Amino acid sequence: MRIVRAIFGHTSGRIGGVIVLIFFVLAVLGMLGLTPHNPLTQNRIDRLHSPNAVYWMGTDLFGRDVASRLMNGIGESFTVAFLSVALASLIGTVLGLTAAWFGKRWDGVIMRMMDVLLAFPAILLALLIIAIVGPGTWTSVAAIAIVYTPIFTRVVRGPALSLKARDFVDAARTFGSSKRYILTRHLLLNLVAPLTVQITLALAWSLLTEAGLSFLGLGTQPPASSLGLMLSDSRNLMETAPWLLIFPAITIMISILGFNLLGDALRDILDPKMRRAGP
Numbered sequence: 001m002r003i004v005r006a007i008f009g010h011t012s013g014r015i016g017g018v019i020v021l022i023f024f025v026l027a028v029l030g031m032l033g034l035t036p037h038n039p040l041t042q043n044r045i046d047r048l049h050s051p052n053a054v055y056w057m058g059t060d061l062f063g064r065d066v067a068s069r070l071m072n073g074i075g076e077s078f079t080v081a082f083l084s085v086a087l088a089s090l091i092g093t094v095l096g097l098t099a100a101w102f103g104k105r106w107d108g109v110i111m112r113m114m115d116v117l118l119a120f121p122a123i124l125l126a127l128l129i130i131a132i133v134g135p136g137t138w139t140s141v142a143a144i145a146i147v148y149t150p151i152f153t154r155v156v157r158g159p160a161l162s163l164k165a166r167d168f169v170d171a172a173r174t175f176g177s178s179k180r181y182i183l184t185r186h187l188l189l190n191l192v193a194p195l196t197v198q199i200t201l202a203l204a205w206s207l208l209t210e211a212g213l214s215f216l217g218l219g220t221q222p223p224a225s226s227l228g229l230m231l232s233d234s235r236n237l238m239e240t241a242p243w244l245l246i247f248p249a250i251t252i253m254i255s256i257l258g259f260n261l262l263g264d265a266l267r268d269i270l271d272p273k274m275r276r277a278g279p
Helices: 002-007 011-031 066-102 104-118 122-133 137-164 167-174 177-214 229-231 241-271 272-277
Strands: none
Touching: 002 011, 002 241, 011 066, 011 104, 011 241, 011 272, 066 104, 066 137, 066 177, 066 229, 066 241, 104 137, 122 177, 137 177, 167 177, 177 229, 177 241
């Protein structure tokens, strides 16, 4: 595909794409259970072993393989991130198009609701929602989706207002095109580029938010593993078993970096102004 060639022809896109691809493969392997060891099996004889030939990233306090738990945690964290961003982008796109197309009262009501949500810091709003509903994986998905819906609503509404006033939309109305056809064919298709970039960047934010919620014990619950939960479990063992903290922390950092680099590359590739400004 042309977009894939463009991404790998871009320096940031090449690095970010490789990082995301590697983590995606690890996530799939972890979700399928194709890990070096069972991530849930406890072996007290092998507890707190440093990295070696058998346990590549060592073992934790219960003798569980850190590498296997890390693969499983990547799958869990990526699942929450992808589901929450998919939900946020869907709801945000619908709300943004509704506000732009119908305007007036609809625009005022929807955007004031989004302003209220944006008034709260992301992590605090997510904590508030989880405190009301209760901790868990699906609660984290819903909370993160609600937190990032206003961003997608604003990303869609602004360009949609501009597209609504363009001549080709007026021409479509003149020829009797239905509202659904205009919204999907003329507005939504022209919003694919900014939405793609925003989705990529939102994945990085949602990974960080999910890690924060799990670190606080409000996200994924034991015995399942997630990157934030692994960080939380290693707090009291930083001096005796530093690998328990280092590997999840590096994983979170590199995965977020990968999505940010990929998002920057997509912005450069899909934005005509950036292409003209390039060499």
